[in-house]
Amino acid sequence: MRRIFPSEQKRAIKLAAIRDCGQRCVYCAAPLDYAHATLDHVHPLAKGGAHTPGNVVAACPRCNRLKADMLPAEFFLRYPWAGSNFIHYARAVHRALKRQARRAVSLAFAEPRAA
Numbered sequence: 001m002r003r004i005f006p007s008e009q010k011r012a013i014k015l016a017a018i019r020d021c022g023q024r025c026v027y028c029a030a031p032l033d034y035a036h037a038t039l040d041h042v043h044p045l046a047k048g049g050a051h052t053p054g055n056v057v058a059a060c061p062r063c064n065r066l067k068a069d070m071l072p073a074e075f076f077l078r079y080p081w082a083g084s085n086f087i088h089y090a091r092a093v094h095r096a097l098k099r100q101a102r103r104a105v106s107l108a109f110a111e112p113r114a115a
Contacts, residue, residue, distance in 0.1 A: 021057055025037075026085060027066075027079075028062070039058065040058070040063075040064045040067060055094065072097055073104045076108065080104070080108035083104050
């Protein structure tokens with residue numbers, strides 16, 4: 001049985017994330033290649049997220065730094081354009097994360113009510 005080394009596993013996850021996201025940053029839709037793509041944990045590890053394929057997406061370095069360790073709802077409320085792109089490009093994430101994105105984007109784009 002062949003042993004899989006951590007570096008090979010990370011490379012495989014990164015290649016799968018880039019493929020699943022259409023070779024685009026899931027937040028700004030910028031084209032990505034393997035050398036410039038970063039892995040982003042949609043639900044951050046620092047806040048209890050897991051390093052699993054359904055929680056990992058491909059992002060450009062700028063968007064990955066911009067998101068930092070924000071939860072998806074916080075990030076998409078602050079940057080609704082990122083949520084719109086996430087809904088379109090993040091094809092292999094957990095359904096619950098997509099639901100959070102849709103909810104946050106709709107709240108962010110909602111017009112304030114007149115009192």
